[in-house]
Amino acid sequence: MLNRRDAIKLGSVAAVAMALPGGRLAAALSDDPPVPAPFSVPLRIPPVLAPTRSTPDTDYYNIQIRETEQKILPGVRTKTLTYNGSFPGPTIRARRGRNTVVTQTNGMSTPATVHLHGANVPASSDGYPLDLIEPGQSRVYHYPNNQPAATLWYHDHAHHMEAEHVYRGLAGAYLLSDPIDQALPLPQGKFDVPLLIRDAKFDKDGQFVFVPDDFQNRPTILVNGLPQPYLKVQRRVYRLRLINAANIQPFTFRLSNGMQFLQIASDGGFLSIPAVRQEIDLWPSERAEVLVDFRSVAPGTNVVLEDTFSFTNVESKRSIMQFQVGHNAAQFDGPHSNTLPDRLVDEVPLGHATNTRRFLMQADPNTLEFLINGKPFDPNRVDATIKHGTTEIWEIVNGDTALQIPHAMHLHLVQFRVLDRNGNPEPAYDAYPKDTVRLHPGDFVRILVTFNSYIGRYPFHCHFIDHSSHSMMGQFEVVA
Ligand SMILES: [Cu+2]
Structure with a gap:
């Protein structure tokens, strides 16, 4: 028999049921976060940031660091920390030999500092953990871009706060090109795809839960800020820039359907010799650029990017995202691994250790x-x-x-x-x-x-x- 409290509960359930579309009733009554089924949302490519002005040798950018609400999970607005309101941050594209100057303004209530990971920059622009941008203040970062082409990324580094700041959204891609990169027959434009991959935990209201060091309890994979998305691809070669943007989660990437990666670059730029890989380990902050040839599977195939990393010896496999291969033959039959030179760049001789x-x-x-x-x-x-x-x-x-x-x-x-x-x-x-x-x-x-x-x-x-x-x-x- 129902007591009064049960009746009130049921009454409120009925009220909720009338207010919500059918599918969302279960979610509203659940303690589970409203994470959608895998491969149900399309991959988003972070916007490329436009310079506020350019001179013959320098591009100038302004970025506002601020708290915003983002659509990460369906029907929910999640409080995030963002660069220019973008989750992840906007992509900065730079060219070797041209300066990038970024004015970062901190609109958060906590101090920030911005580190360009992998970059050769003066100490004053390194984002040292105590070179803080206090709330309401700005700092100008000078990046000389005097290093080989590479997939770099920028993220918060405020001491004791960087883990939570990055977790809540303060990270973005910085793609540095150079004449070698431009001369190689590599996929460009929409076929050159940055993928910032990380994990997260959401509460039942779709808000981030940050518990330091809680490495086994961040079950939701986000790629470019969305849960396990899909990307419709043409039957051709793509350049994927894999960035492990997770706080503490290592990934071991592999492709379904027996597909292979051709790894062309590591953290700091091109490998001397490309490497065919079945699996690629990327731990937090590591990067790999790979070519993936979607002509090697039948039209209409769904290829899954999987992660097989396990902290224990127990076998593990989970899905990161899905590539939905189109039915049409590629309109454009190249560039692909066959046309790459055997050697992408010359080995840099390093000094003798003293x-x-x-x-x-x-x-x-x-x-x-x-x-x-x-x-x-x-x-x-x-x-x-x-x-x-x-x-x-x-x-x-x-x-x-x-x-x-x-x-x-x-x-x-x-x-x-x-x-x-x-x-x-x-x-x-x-x-x-x-x-x-x-x-x-x-x-x-x-x-x-x-x-x-x-x-x-x-x-x-x-x-x-x-x-x-x-x-x-x-x-x-x-x-x-
Ligand atoms: Cu450690």
Whole structure:
């Protein structure tokens, strides 16, 4: 028998039922977030930001950092932090040899700082964690674009806040081109697709839930800000720029239907020799550019980009997004891997190392504070003083074998070469050019890095940014 409270409950359910279309009633009564079925929303490509003005050698941009509401899940407006109201941020396209100048204005209630990940920039424009843009203030970032073509990305770096800021939306792609990139027969325009891939947790009202370090509880995959979208593709070759924009989620990407990737670029630009890959590991902040040839499947095939990464040894597979291959033959039969040269770029000879340092990444088992060489980040301490123009070997150790925590070491300013991992040479596609290196629990990795551009202080840190927010960060200073 119904008591009065039940009757009131039912009454309110009836009222809700009258107000909502049928399909949404179940959602309104559920504690589950209103996440749609996989592959039910079309992929969105973030807008390319237009310069506010251009001179013969410089493009100027203005970006407002602000809280907005975004349509991420159907029928819901989600509070997000955005660059110019775009989730993810607008794409900046730059050309080598032309300056990019970005004025960032902070309209949030918390301090911000903007780091251009993977870029060779002066220390004053690096987005150092304590070079804060206070609420209501602006800062001008100068990017000289004096490095090879690469898929870079910009994101917040305000110390202790970067993890939450990035999680709530402060990230965007920065695509740097150069004459080599332009001369290679690579897909362009709408066939050159940036994919910022991350995970998130939503509450039943479709709002972000941010619990630091809650790596096993961010079940919703977002690609360019939408849940498991689909993209209708022509039967031709596409250039996909895979960016792991997740806080702490590693991905192991593969394609369904037996399709392969042709990897052409890593973090810092083109591989010397393209690599055929069945699976590609990308941990937070790592990038890979791949060519995917949709002519290799029958017309009408649905190809799924999958993730098979698992924190445990338990087999895992989940869907990231879907490519719906068209029925028509491509109107345009090229460019594809067959027309690529065997060698995309020449190997950059790196210097001979004159110094070796070791960095241990390990959480304090008592406090669970994330540390490098036993210490939390201290802006008043320089962890490595490096003479300009020299080359060093950094030995990086993940000591978190007991807790089984993976880490990813990122150095600002430089691209480095991964020499070896646990004594074994790193495969070429994962060796160079790199700005972030993966470390499984117990891994011992050696990287070779030359400091021959700018002088000044720059951070190095775990790019599981929930870890760097909890002080797994140091700083090096390049001195004249
Ligand atoms: Cu870490």
